[in-house]
Amino acid sequence: MAFTPMMIDLYDRHVVIVGGGKVALRRAKTLLKNDAVVTVISPKAVEDIVYLWTKGQLLWKEKYIESTDLKGAFLIIVATNDPIVNYNVINWAPEESLINAAADVEKGNVAFPSFFRRGDLSISVSTNGASPQFAVKMKKELECLYNEDYGDYVDFLSVCRQLIKESFLDRYQQKLLLKEILSEEFLDRERQRSFIESLNKNGKMIERVNQNDG
Incomplete structure (x- = not known):
């Protein structure tokens, strides 16, 4: 099954x-x-x-x-x-x-399934009952890979997604920005803060999109 x-x-x-x-x-x-x-x-x-x-x-x-x-x-x-x-x-x-x-x-x-949460991020592992112990082992490995910082990071992604959706940018430009913030560089809280500030400043956002598009 x-x-x-x-x-x-x-x-x-x-x-x-x-x-x-x-x-x-x-x-x-x-x-x-x-x-x-x-x-x-x-x-x-x-x-x-x-x-x-x-x-x-x-x-x-x-x-x-x-x-x-x-x-x-x-x-x-x-x-x-x-x-x-x-x-x-x-x-x-x-x-x-x-x-x-x-x-x-x-x-x-x-x-x-075996699962854990980091804020709004939920990660689960299942073997369909074949080996619950292996599922637990995999969960422990993923817990080390995705530490507590990812809870704040997912909050950041959520805020950015809403701001970008409400922006004046077209769909293609929005997609570029949403892809940009998937970089591990944005696990840094200072970079997160700076990016959100730029979302609220039209000039900086246009410049950023043009750089990504180039």
Whole structure:
């Protein structure tokens, strides 16, 4: 099975996590960071899940899963160590629900890649379940390559893109400038500041575009 990479907005979406162990905790933390409404269903839960529940960050139902518990779930996380329970949850899932089967990715239709963020920059790695450890290894290497400076750099790109789109320049000229700021030279904050200043000064911008075009 090959999964299609995509980004998804989970804001205010109802997510049910079946299981209360370490995998369930990892999924819960990821989902909460993305403003999902999380319900954990398990007769037992690790201490950190209980803590999140006591803080009101998620709902914990201290019980065994029933089919009715899955009603209205946008996403269902199957994360128990009981194959029979996992099998039942997958078969009980409403047709419209997305399913992540933590123990056997191919039995669901959603996979959680290894990922990290630098501000608005998100980088993820997936092996379609073939080797989660290799995905983690690749993620660590990319984290070293794309350090915290890239969060500010992406903010800079966003500001420049908006200013350039609103400028008097034609599409070709805009494209030249957008290509220019992809240079690693612009990881330097002073160069970023200078470029944004030039965007707000018509004369300097015309001169810069002419140089690029030449």
